[in-house]
Amino acid sequence: MPHPIELYVPAITPFAADLSVDHARLVAHGKALIAAGAHGLAPFGTTSEANSLSVAERMAALEALVEGGIAPGVLIPGTGCCAAPDSITLSAHATRLGCKGVLMLPPFYYKGVSDDGIFAAFAQVIEAVGSTRLGVYLYHIPQMSGVAIPLAVIERLLLAYPGTIRGLKDSSGKWEYSRDVIVNFPEIATYSASEAMIPDNARTGGAGCISASANVNPAGIRRLIDALGTEHEPAALEQVCALRSLFEALPLIPAIKAAVAARTGDPEYARLRPPFVPLPEEHRAEVARAVALAAG
Amino acid sequence: MPHPIELYVPAITPFAADLSVDHARLVAHGKALIAAGAHGLAPFGTTSEANSLSVAERMAALEALVEGGIAPGVLIPGTGCCAAPDSITLSAHATRLGCKGVLMLPPFYYKGVSDDGIFAAFAQVIEAVGSTRLGVYLYHIPQMSGVAIPLAVIERLLLAYPGTIRGLKDSSGKWEYSRDVIVNFPEIATYSASEAMIPDNARTGGAGCISASANVNPAGIRRLIDALGTEHEPAALEQVCALRSLFEALPLIPAIKAAVAARTGDPEYARLRPPFVPLPEEHRAEVARAVALAAG
Numbered sequence: 001m002p003h004p005i006e007l008y009v010p011a012i013t014p015f016a017a018d019l020s021v022d023h024a025r026l027v028a029h030g031k032a033l034i035a036a037g038a039h040g041l042a043p044f045g046t047t048s049e050a051n052s053l054s055v056a057e058r059m060a061a062l063e064a065l066v067e068g069g070i071a072p073g074v075l076i077p078g079t080g081c082c083a084a085p086d087s088i089t090l091s092a093h094a095t096r097l098g099c100k101g102v103l104m105l106p107p108f109y110y111k112g113v114s115d116d117g118i119f120a121a122f123a124q125v126i127e128a129v130g131s132t133r134l135g136v137y138l139y140h141i142p143q144m145s146g147v148a149i150p151l152a153v154i155e156r157l158l159l160a161y162p163g164t165i166r167g168l169k170d171s172s173g174k175w176e177y178s179r180d181v182i183v184n185f186p187e188i189a190t191y192s193a194s195e196a197m198i199p200d201n202a203r204t205g206g207a208g209c210i211s212a213s214a215n216v217n218p219a220g221i222r223r224l225i226d227a228l229g230t231e232h233e234p235a236a237l238e239q240v241c242a243l244r245s246l247f248e249a250l251p252l253i254p255a256i257k258a259a260v261a262a263r264t265g266d267p268e269y270a271r272l273r274p275p276f277v278p279l280p281e282e283h284r285a286e287v288a289r290a291v292a293l294a295a296g
Numbered sequence: 297m298p299h300p301i302e303l304y305v306p307a308i309t310p311f312a313a314d315l316s317v318d319h320a321r322l323v324a325h326g327k328a329l330i331a332a333g334a335h336g337l338a339p340f341g342t343t344s345e346a347n348s349l350s351v352a353e354r355m356a357a358l359e360a361l362v363e364g365g366i367a368p369g370v371l372i373p374g375t376g377c378c379a380a381p382d383s384i385t386l387s388a389h390a391t392r393l394g395c396k397g398v399l400m401l402p403p404f405y406y407k408g409v410s411d412d413g414i415f416a417a418f419a420q421v422i423e424a425v426g427s428t429r430l431g432v433y434l435y436h437i438p439q440m441s442g443v444a445i446p447l448a449v450i451e452r453l454l455l456a457y458p459g460t461i462r463g464l465k466d467s468s469g470k471w472e473y474s475r476d477v478i479v480n481f482p483e484i485a486t487y488s489a490s491e492a493m494i495p496d497n498a499r500t501g502g503a504g505c506i507s508a509s510a511n512v513n514p515a516g517i518r519r520l521i522d523a524l525g526t527e528h529e530p531a532a533l534e535q536v537c538a539l540r541s542l543f544e545a546l547p548l549i550p551a552i553k554a555a556v557a558a559r560t561g562d563p564e565y566a567r568l569r570p571p572f573v574p575l576p577e578e579h580r581a582e583v584a585r586a587v588a589l590a591a592g
Contacts, residue, residue: 019420051405054351054381082378084569085350107571109347109404110549111440117571124315124570144407146442147571253406273380274420275403275413275443 003189003207005198005228006039007221008076009214010047012257013061015271021053021061025268027068029215029260036296037222038214040074041065042103042137046144046171047212047253050078052273055086059093072098076137076210080105084121088128091136101135101166103210108145118153119160126161136164137189141171148172154185169193169210175200182206195221195240202228212252213244216259219296239295246290254279255287262291299485299503301494301524302335303517304372305510306343308553309357311567317349317357321564323364325511325556332592333518334510336370337361338399338433342440342467343508343549346374348569351382355389368394372433372506376401380417384424387432397431397462399506404441414449422457432460433485437467444468450481465489465506471496478502491517491536498524508548509540512555515592535591542586550575551583558587 011033014025030041043065044050044058053061058077066072079090079102091102107121126136138157142148149168157165167189170178178192182204189207192198198209198221214221217240224236247255254272258279261270270278279287307329310321326337339361340346340354349357354373362368375386375398387398403417422432434453438444445464453461463485466474474488478500485503488494494505494517510517513536520532543551550568554575557566566574575583 046405051378052380052403054379054385057379057381082347083350083353084348085353089350107348109342109440110571113571114573116573120570120573144405274416275406275409277410277412277416 005202006208008040008042008210009033009038010045011043013048023064033218036218038218042076042210044078075099076101078103082109087125092129095134103137103139105139106147135166137167217294243293258287301498302504304336304338304506305329305334306341307339309344319360329514332514334514338372338506340374371395372397374399378405383421388425391430399433399435401435402443431462433463513590539589554583
């Protein structure tokens, strides 16, 4: 059975002036994304600056999303940390809340670790959570984490935990990796990290995308998904690619937050935690152009 | 005034069968290192698998060391995490306990961040701890963290927090970086990560070393420090280099833990948390040779 093609948004995390998580804006932004056509949210990933949040902050923010009225069944929060106890705490918490699944980085401080070690790290968390309701989406983003998820590890995890391993997000930017995962493991839902890959992802048997620029252009990406295989597909693809390409030369997370601030007219959304710094003034024009191109 | 030349040991973290931190063995190993001649410990760094521990586990283990009888004045625990709230919690805790200082990684998940961002990340932690007793030792290990500490950032930090920035550990393995830090910032205590560099480090104005292999050869490294400038220096240097070179082709942390287990006759010391896996059998002979070479 083919996967439905869906858009999950790696929602930005708004911060208040004291750099605490701004729950009200987080919920408002999340609801706006879903109202604009996103199928769900994949919050607390890379674009969300989740690795700049403590475990307690991440749990409180996830609870705020659910209490704010976003159904847990459309949430795939990031839960993979360096330390297994933290990944276990977050994954168990998200599972208890009824989330669709969790997006799990491998432990990412130590580099050059073996396939056996990466498998053992995921297995340790899955065993400790110990719930048939846990759904794990593997998070492959080697250019940031420094630790890839090899195909051989996916195969072993699927053999050991067939009901638990439900998908993978490929943020490598390399279509070849997405393709290899989809072709070898068609039973899991594979999301590419760029909306430009949605047609290839869908035709190969993938599940859609989880893309940073969906914070700015959710309606445009949803339109592309709905237009797949119709005469409207080329124009919809052109729109999402034109917008996305404007971000390519910019510091991505500061630019996405600046764009959300510009779209909403609310400069509070642009605030970042260190080590990020505000988007340099010279890039404001590109952000304004991206916002002007956004659909809906 | 020149810095005293000292050995701080990045002590391994022993784990029990359930992978909880084994406080009794942690304290016993720490005391043995100091009894063998180490000037102090720099626990909860890379060799300690600290990034595989939760914040609560790190605080409990540090308290165990102090309660176990190791003077906080000879402890420089690692406290730098991805998330500033965690780095603040750990740094404030170590400062309250009276530690000599804290060894601080920059936030290491996000890559390609600016000097402004790295400065802001350290500044945020220092300001939040807000104690004149806080002593920060910057931790430069770009091959693992993915985030270097540029000289320009050190300069800005020293201008902003002259009493707080007290040193740097250079784990890059590149003498040129140690040298540049020592020459440009002679007022801070710069430790190299290899005992092979102790003579160069000492003659340039550095403060000694914080080396993984000191878990196995503390007495040999201390003998080199005591022999600096005497006729015994070449033989002492040869001994530490011969032992250290045996670890160079091995997975370092599993090999160091296996060597501590072999030296003490206590296999419990060899246990690792994922993503590490036990040292392959084929390397046991090199570990045995290293142990046979260890001094004291």
